[in-house]
Amino acid sequence: MFPKVTIAATILVAAAGITSTSAGLLPKRPARPAFRTPPALELAHHGIAVLRWSMDNPGGTDVHHGVVRFGDDPARLTQVARSPNRINRGHATTTFRVRLTGLRPGTTYYFRAAAVDGKGAPDGAESGLGTFTMPGAGERFPAR
Amino acid sequence: MRLAAAVCLLAACSNDPPGQATPDPTIYDPYPPNVLPPDLDAEIQRVRAENATIFERTVAEWHALPPLTPVGNPPVFQGSGYNSIRVLGTLMNFDENMSIHKDRACSFCHMPYAGFNGPIPSLNLTAVAYPGSAQYRLGKRIPQRYPYATFFPVLAYNSDQGLFFGGNFWDGRSTGYILQSPNAQQAQHPPVDPNELGFADTACIAYRLSQAEYRPLFEGLFGPGSLAIAWPRDTEAICATPAGAASFGGNTTPIELSDDDRTKANVVYQHWGQAISLYQSSTHVNAFSSKFDAFLAGQYTLTPDEQAGYDLFRGKANCNSCHLDGRGSAVGSTDTSAAADVTPPFTCFGYANLGLPLNPAVAIFYESTPDAVGFTPNPDGFSFRDLGLGTFLRSGPGSAANPNSDWTPFAPGADGAMQVLTVRNVALTPAACPTTDAGRVDAQGAPVPYFQKAFFHNGYAKSLKQLVHFYNTRDLFAYPVTSGHCPTGTTEKVDCWPQPEVPNNIDMTFGNLGLTEREEDLIVTFMETLTDGFTTPFPNADTFTGTCATGGSAATQGNDHLIAAPPLPPCAADICGVPPLPGPATIP
Structure with missing residues (x-):
C-alpha cells in the first residue's frame, strides 16, 4: 500500500526572480524566493520520512535549513524538523530535503514547510498545509 | 597471533626488524579477531623500509643544498632558505626517531604513493586507524591526507554564514590560533598523541632533534644555540616512555627544564610545526599536477567520460556545492562559464555531518582496558561516539581543548560534523596498482590491480564507487540497523545503509540524488582526474614495495571484512553529557 500524498492548500508562489549567474555576477539573493516544486514526501520507512521541495536559489549563506512544522492534527503542528541543505551558487534552484523522525506507521501527518538561512532568517513564504501518510509497519515508500 | 615483532611497550627496543619472538606481554592487544590484519607486522616493516628510502633521499638532498647565507634585515637566506626549510621539514616528517621507540615517523601513516593516506591496504580494510609507536595503540579515524591541507585558513566562526571554516584535522582541533597556521599547528599534535608518536612531553622533539644527524641544518636556519638545552639525565628514559603512562601522573612536562630551556624547547616545537608545514605546502605535496590542472591550463582535453563525470559533479550530483571546483554550475543546460580559479581547492574549507554509520571495525572501540603502562586509550569503549567538531568545541575526549569559549555554544549545531576534505588526490595510488576500486578491467579485459584505501573519516567506504553510492542512496536505502546487521535480502553498502552514528x-543536500550506476561510475572517473602526477611525477610516489589486490567488485569491496556491531550502549556522559547538550535528538 502506498501512502497518500497530497498538498492540501495552495502553495504560495512569489514572483519568479530566478537568480542568474551569467556574466560572472554574484548570485543575487531573491527578495522572496518562490517554491518551484511543492513539498512532497520523497521517502518514508521505519519512522523516518524525508520531505522534499525546490525553490528559487535563496543565495546568501552557504547552508540553509529546511524547516518543517508537523503533527497528526492539522490544527496543531507542534513538532519541528530542521535539516541543513547546502546551496549551490551556480544553480538557479535549490532543493530542500528535511528528515522527520519519530513518526508512527500508518499515521497521517500534516505539515508546513519553509526555509531559513544560516542565521535563521526566513528565505520566503511558508508552504501551504500538506499531508502525508506513513507506510505501514515494515513497509517502505517508495516500495522496493 | 601477532608477536612482539615491532616494538616493546616499555623500552626503546624496537628499532630492529622483527624476529621470531614469543608473545610479549607488554604488547597491547585488546582486539577481537579480524580488527588487526594478520599481515600487520610485516606491513609495518615494509612501510618503515619505504620510509627509510625517502629519508635517505632527503639526507642526500640536504647535503646538496647550497650554504645558508643571510642577506638583508630582517635577514633572508637568499636563494636557499625556502628549500632548506622544506628539506628540514621533509627530514622531520620522515624521521622515525621522532617517536618514543624510534620506529614511527609522521609519514608512517601518510605515504606519498597513497596520496599521503594510510599505506597499508589490509589495515585500510579493517581497523582503518594506524598503530602508533606504543604497539598496538591505534587512533580513531583514518589518517587525513596532507595535500592542500595547508590552504585551510585559521579556524573561525563566520557569524554571517553561521558556519565554521578552516582548521586542520577531521574535527578542526588544530585551529592555528597560535602559529596562525592550522597546518603547522597540526604537526604538533601527533608527537604527543599517546596513540601516535607517543611522547609524554613536547620537549622530547627538541631532545631528539638535538641528537639528529641533520641538527646542523636546524641550527643553521634557527640559530646555533637553538638546540642548546641542558637536558636532565632522565630525559632519554622519559622520551622512551609512552604518553599516558601512570608513572607520569598526568604531568605533560615531566622533563624538568629551567624556564629558559623550557621556552627554548617550546620555540623548537614551533619550528618543528612550521618546517613540516612548509614541506606540506611545497610542490612536493601540493603539486597541482593532475589531469584536471592540465585541463584548466588548456593542455589536456577531458575524455567524454571524464567530461560527463565533471558535468555530473557540478550538476546533478551537486558535489561542487561543498567541493568547490572554481567554475560555474549548470543543471539541465550547458555551462559555458570560464574557470574563475585555476587552482580550485575542491573543498569549501567547512564541515558537514554526512550521516555515516558507526564503523565497528575502528580500533578505538576496543581500547577500553589499560595497557602495560596503565594507559587506557578509550575508557568509553563502544559508548564512544565521534561527534567530530562538536566534541572539539566542548573540549571533549579524543580531541583537544577548545581555545575559544565563544565557540562552545555552537557545539550542538556541529555535532557529527567532520572537515570537508579536498577531492584532490583521493584516488592517488601507487603506479603498480593504478586504481582504488576492485573489479576494473583494462582494454584487453585483464583485471586492473587496485590499492585498497579507506574513505570518509571512519573509513567506512572501501572504494570510491561506494563513496559516491553513499552520497547517492544514503536515504533511499536507509535501515534502522547498525553495521553488520542489514536485513536478509539486502547487501550492506549496496542497498542497505545502516543508521547514522550521529543523527543530528x-x-x-544529498542522500537520494537519483544517479544511475553509470552516472556514479562517471563521477568516479572524474575524481580520478584530480590525481597529481599527470604532468610531472609526484615526488616520492615510487617507493611502494607492497602487493596490489585483484578481483572482487567495487560495490561490495571489503564487505567480507565487515564486523558486526555489538548492541551499542548509550553515548558516554563525557561526550554527550557535556553542555551544551546535543540536540534535538538524543544520540543513541
Whole structure:
C-alpha cells in the first residue's frame, strides 16, 4: 500500500526572480524566493520520512535549513524538523530535503514547510498545509 | 597471533626488524579477531623500509643544498632558505626517531604513493586507524591526507554564514590560533598523541632533534644555540616512555627544564610545526599536477567520460556545492562559464555531518582496558561516539581543548560534523596498482590491480564507487540497523545503509540524488582526474614495495571484512553529557 500524498492548500508562489549567474555576477539573493516544486514526501520507512521541495536559489549563506512544522492534527503542528541543505551558487534552484523522525506507521501527518538561512532568517513564504501518510509497519515508500 | 615483532611497550627496543619472538606481554592487544590484519607486522616493516628510502633521499638532498647565507634585515637566506626549510621539514616528517621507540615517523601513516593516506591496504580494510609507536595503540579515524591541507585558513566562526571554516584535522582541533597556521599547528599534535608518536612531553622533539644527524641544518636556519638545552639525565628514559603512562601522573612536562630551556624547547616545537608545514605546502605535496590542472591550463582535453563525470559533479550530483571546483554550475543546460580559479581547492574549507554509520571495525572501540603502562586509550569503549567538531568545541575526549569559549555554544549545531576534505588526490595510488576500486578491467579485459584505501573519516567506504553510492542512496536505502546487521535480502553498502552514528545536523543536500550506476561510475572517473602526477611525477610516489589486490567488485569491496556491531550502549556522559547538550535528538 502506498501512502497518500497530497498538498492540501495552495502553495504560495512569489514572483519568479530566478537568480542568474551569467556574466560572472554574484548570485543575487531573491527578495522572496518562490517554491518551484511543492513539498512532497520523497521517502518514508521505519519512522523516518524525508520531505522534499525546490525553490528559487535563496543565495546568501552557504547552508540553509529546511524547516518543517508537523503533527497528526492539522490544527496543531507542534513538532519541528530542521535539516541543513547546502546551496549551490551556480544553480538557479535549490532543493530542500528535511528528515522527520519519530513518526508512527500508518499515521497521517500534516505539515508546513519553509526555509531559513544560516542565521535563521526566513528565505520566503511558508508552504501551504500538506499531508502525508506513513507506510505501514515494515513497509517502505517508495516500495522496493 | 601477532608477536612482539615491532616494538616493546616499555623500552626503546624496537628499532630492529622483527624476529621470531614469543608473545610479549607488554604488547597491547585488546582486539577481537579480524580488527588487526594478520599481515600487520610485516606491513609495518615494509612501510618503515619505504620510509627509510625517502629519508635517505632527503639526507642526500640536504647535503646538496647550497650554504645558508643571510642577506638583508630582517635577514633572508637568499636563494636557499625556502628549500632548506622544506628539506628540514621533509627530514622531520620522515624521521622515525621522532617517536618514543624510534620506529614511527609522521609519514608512517601518510605515504606519498597513497596520496599521503594510510599505506597499508589490509589495515585500510579493517581497523582503518594506524598503530602508533606504543604497539598496538591505534587512533580513531583514518589518517587525513596532507595535500592542500595547508590552504585551510585559521579556524573561525563566520557569524554571517553561521558556519565554521578552516582548521586542520577531521574535527578542526588544530585551529592555528597560535602559529596562525592550522597546518603547522597540526604537526604538533601527533608527537604527543599517546596513540601516535607517543611522547609524554613536547620537549622530547627538541631532545631528539638535538641528537639528529641533520641538527646542523636546524641550527643553521634557527640559530646555533637553538638546540642548546641542558637536558636532565632522565630525559632519554622519559622520551622512551609512552604518553599516558601512570608513572607520569598526568604531568605533560615531566622533563624538568629551567624556564629558559623550557621556552627554548617550546620555540623548537614551533619550528618543528612550521618546517613540516612548509614541506606540506611545497610542490612536493601540493603539486597541482593532475589531469584536471592540465585541463584548466588548456593542455589536456577531458575524455567524454571524464567530461560527463565533471558535468555530473557540478550538476546533478551537486558535489561542487561543498567541493568547490572554481567554475560555474549548470543543471539541465550547458555551462559555458570560464574557470574563475585555476587552482580550485575542491573543498569549501567547512564541515558537514554526512550521516555515516558507526564503523565497528575502528580500533578505538576496543581500547577500553589499560595497557602495560596503565594507559587506557578509550575508557568509553563502544559508548564512544565521534561527534567530530562538536566534541572539539566542548573540549571533549579524543580531541583537544577548545581555545575559544565563544565557540562552545555552537557545539550542538556541529555535532557529527567532520572537515570537508579536498577531492584532490583521493584516488592517488601507487603506479603498480593504478586504481582504488576492485573489479576494473583494462582494454584487453585483464583485471586492473587496485590499492585498497579507506574513505570518509571512519573509513567506512572501501572504494570510491561506494563513496559516491553513499552520497547517492544514503536515504533511499536507509535501515534502522547498525553495521553488520542489514536485513536478509539486502547487501550492506549496496542497498542497505545502516543508521547514522550521529543523527543530528545530517546534511540533506544529498542522500537520494537519483544517479544511475553509470552516472556514479562517471563521477568516479572524474575524481580520478584530480590525481597529481599527470604532468610531472609526484615526488616520492615510487617507493611502494607492497602487493596490489585483484578481483572482487567495487560495490561490495571489503564487505567480507565487515564486523558486526555489538548492541551499542548509550553515548558516554563525557561526550554527550557535556553542555551544551546535543540536540534535538538524543544520540543513541
